[in-house]
Amino acid sequence: MRLNCPYCGTRSVNEFVPLGSASPKRPTLAEPIERWIDYVYFRDNIAGEHDEYFYHAMGCRSWLIVTRNTVTHEIIGTKIAREVAA
Ligand SMILES: [Zn+2]
Known part of the structure; x- marks a missing residue:
C-alpha cells in the first residue's frame, strides 16, 4: 500500500506509523x-x-489524516492533520 504525503509525495506505507481512528x-x-x-x-x-x-x-x-475505505482498502485522500479544523 502507498500513501500520498502532501509534503513528500507518494511513499510506501512502511514509512508511516498508524495511530487509529481520527473520528473520536x-x-x-x-x-x-x-x-x-x-x-x-x-x-x-x-x-x-x-x-x-x-x-x-x-x-x-x-x-x-488518511481517508480509507475499510472494505476495499482504497485510499481516498490524505491531508495534513493540523490544517483540519478541530
Ligand atoms: Zn511526509
Missing part, C-alpha cells in the same frame, strides 16, 4: 467520566470510508 472527539475535562470511558475504550468498526491518523515517521514527521 476528545472530551473536555468538565465532561462526565462516562464520556471519557467511551472516548478511551470504545470504537466503532466502520465498514466504508473512514478517517485515520498516520504519522510520517520516516519522512517529514507530519501527522496526516
